[in-house]
Structures are given as structure tokens and as C-alpha cells.
Amino acid sequence: MDWGMKNRLAQLIQPDGHCFFLPIDHGYFQGPTRKLEKPGETVKPLLPYCDALFVTRGVLRSCIDPTNSKPIILRVSGGTSMVGKDLAHEGVTTSVREAIRLNAAAVGVSIFVGSDYEHETLMNLANLVNECEDYGIPVMAVTAVGKELEKREARYLALCCRIAAELGARVVKTYWCEDFDKVVNGCPVPVVMAGGPKCETELEVFEFVYDGMQKGAIGVNLGRNVWQNDHPVAMARALRAIIHENATAKEAYDLFNSLKGSGQ
Ligand code: 5RP
Numbered sequence: 033m034d035w036g037m038k039n040r041l042a043q044l045i046q047p048d049g050h051c052f053f054l055p056i057d058h059g060y061f062q063g064p065t066r067k068l069e070k071p072g073e074t075v076k077p078l079l080p081y082c083d084a085l086f087v088t089r090g091v092l093r094s095c096i097d098p099t100n101s102k103p104i105i106l107r108v109s110g111g112t113s114m115v116g117k118d119l120a121h122e123g124v125t126t127s128v129r130e131a132i133r134l135n136a137a138a139v140g141v142s143i144f145v146g147s148d149y150e151h152e153t154l155m156n157l158a159n160l161v162n163e164c165e166d167y168g169i170p171v172m173a174v175t176a177v178g179k180e181l182e183k184r185e186a187r188y189l190a191l192c193c194r195i196a197a198e199l200g201a202r203v204v205k206t207y208w209c210e211d212f213d214k215v216v217n218g219c220p221v222p223v224v225m226a227g228g229p230k231c232e233t234e235l236e237v238f239e240f241v242y243d244g245m246q247k248g249a250i251g252v253n254l255g256r257n258v259w260q261n262d263h264p265v266a267m268a269r270a271l272r273a274i275i276h277e278n279a280t281a282k283e284a285y286d287l288f289n290s291l292k293g294s295g296q
Contacts, residue, residue, distance in 0.1 A: 036168025040137045041202065043103040044084050044170070045222065050275050051251035053205075053224060054078055054268075055086035057107040057140075058255060060125075062114055067260045071095045074259050081268040086140055086172075086253055089126050093134075103137035105172055106130075109156060119178035120144035124156050128163045139169060140205070142176040145192040146183075154199060161200030173201035174226070181228060186211040193219040205253045208240045216248035223249050227257040234267065234288055238281035241274050251275050266291035 045051045056075055058065040068074050072095030075085065084103040087096065092104060108126040112119050122142055131139050141160050143153045161171050173196035177183040184207040196204045197220050206215060208225045216223050225244045231237050237257045245251075252275065261267040270288035273279035279287065 034168050037165075037170060037202075040103075040168060041170055043137045044105070044203075045250060046083055046276065048276060049250060050245075051083045051224060052081070052268075052272055052275050053084045053086050053105060053251065053253040054082035054102075054258065055226070055253050055255040056091065056259070057086050057088050059091065060088050060107060060110045061112050061119060065256075067256075067264075072097075074264075077265050078258065078268050081265070081272050083251075084137065086255075089130060089134060104134065105138045105140050106134060106136040108139045108160065109141040109153075109174075118148065120147035120149040120153065120176070122149070122153055122156065124160060128160070128167060128169065131164075131169060132167060136169065138172050138203070139164060140172040140174055142174040143192065143196055144176050144178065145195060146188070147178070154195065157196065157201065158199045165200070170202035171200065172203040172205055172224075173197075173199070175204065175206040177207070184209050184228070186214040190215045190218045193223060197221045208244045208249075212244050212249070213247040224251050224253045225249050227252070227254040230256045230260045234261065234270075235281065235285050237267075238270065238274060238284040238288070241271060242279075242281040242284070245274060263288070263292045263296060265296045269296070 056071045071091050086105040088107045109122045110125040111123045112121050141157050143157050164171050175192035186209050189206050193204045193206050203222050205224045258267045266288045270284040274284045
């Protein structure tokens with residue numbers, strides 16, 4: 033692996049081998065998502081507790097202070113919306129030249145395995161890997177399910193993750209599911225977990241993150257379950273304790289409650 037690729041991965045994945053990515057890219061197909069109407073304000077108090085931001089170029093330029101940021105994973109796929117015909121019909125929206133200009137540490141692209149646009153989105157990934165490898169930029173593949181949230185089960189997600197790795201993704205982002213070890217064990221590159229829509233309780237979030245970490249995930253790319261919570265800083269700090277300090281779900285929950293009690 034060349035120095036540039038190693039250096040970028042080291043910015044994202046911390047010396048303990050774990051990572052906490054904070055995604056704020058949802059607006060690229062959802063518009064002004066709840067609590068992400070002003071992304072700059074949403075992330076400001078959370079930045080100290082995450083290892084990288086997952087964001088589009090538009091929000092990066094207009095809302096994120098370039099002098100006080102974390103490494104950037106640039107969301108480079110899109111071209112669809114919640115009200116359009118098919119969320120899977122994504123293209124690559126942002127050039128590698130732009131990613132370099134923005135000093136991105138990595139780029140992220142969605143794949144929609146099993147959809148009508150499976151081939152197009154897999155080729156988006158493969159072509160992006162071809163170009164990014166020339167410049168030492170890691171590609172994170174996002175195994176997306178669009179509105180079909182029920183697809184989030186081990187056999188399907190294992191298939192998606194393995195395909196993403198085979199096509200050259202350096203990191204794969206997928207959903208946590210029951211039997212998550214089947215997903216991780218079939219994927220030869222690091223796996224991070226996304227959250228999906230906000231869970232009913234904080235403990236639920238800590239439990240799935242803890243379970244996923246025990247089963248081999250290297251960390252999370254968790255958005256709504258952090259910044260849609262009424263106590264986002266407490267949430268971020270408690271998640272950080274699981275990811276970087278070996279806390280259990282119960283310990284994280286206790287920490288969340290004590291931080292919440294102290295007004296965070
Ligand atoms: C949205 C994404 C998000 O980055 C991903 O879904 C993680 O966010 P959340 O935890 O809110 O699901 O790819 O397109």
C-alpha cells in the first residue's frame with residue numbers, strides 16, 4: 033500500500049483499529065432532514081467526539097469550517113430523491129479532482145445490490161476505485177437499501193459487503209443485523225455500521241453497536257441515532273466509550289444518563 037493511501041486510512045481509523053464516523057450526508061436525497069436543517073450547527077458540538085465526517089461537497093463548502101474540521105469522507109454518489117422514482121438510480125456526482133481539491137481523506141459511494149440499478153451502481157464503485165487508487169484515496173462502499181429497510185438481514189448484507197470488497201472498496205459501510213458475524217466474516221476489508229432510522233431507545237443503539245463491535249466491526253458511521261437524539265453530545269460520548277474504550281452497552285448507557293443529567 034502506498035504512503036498516501038496508508039496515511040489517509042490512518043487519519044480515519046485510529047491507532048486502536050477503531051473508528052467513529054459521523055455522517056451528515058442525508059440531505060443529498062432527503063433534503064433538510066430533521067435536526068440536520070443547519071448541518072454546521074448540528075455538528076459543531078459533536079466534532080470533538082468523532083473521527084471523521086461523511087458529507088457532500090455542498091454542505092462541506094457551505095457549513096463546515098475548513099480551519100477546524102475532522103478528516104472528510106466525501107459522499108460522491110447521488111442524483112436521486114425521496115420523491116423520485118427509484119433511490120437506487122444513483123450516479124457519481126463528484127469528481128476525484130474535486131475530492132483532491134477538498135482534501136478528502138476518502139470518498140463514499142452507494143451500491144444497491146439486487147435493485148434495478150445493481151449493475152450501474154456496482155460499476156460506479158468499480159470505476160471510482162480505479163480512479164481513486166491512482167491518487168491513494170480510499171473508497172468506502174455504502175451497501176444501501178433505499179426504502180426497503182426489511183432487506184437488512186445477514187445473508188443479503190454479507191453478499192453486498194463481499195461484492196463491495198471484491199470490487200476494491202477499502203472500507204465497507206453496512207447495517208448492523210442479527211448474526212452480524214456472518215457479514216463481517218465474509219468481508220475481507222474493514223466493516224463499519226450505519227444506524228438507519230432513529231431507534232426507540234438509547235440502550236437499543238448501544239446494544240447493537242456493542243454487539244457489532246464484538247462481532248468484528250471496526251466502528252460506526254452513525255448519524256440519526258446521534259444527532260436526532262435530544263442529547264446528541266451525551267450520545268456521541270457514550271458511543272465513543274464503546275468504540276474506543278471497550279465499554280459495554282450498559283456502561284455506555286450509564287455514561288449517557290450521567291452526561292444527560294449534567295446537561296450535555
Ligand atoms: C445516508 C447514508 C448515511 O451516511 C448512513 O445511512 C448513516 O446514517 P444513519 O446512521 O443516519 O443511517 O449513507 O445516505
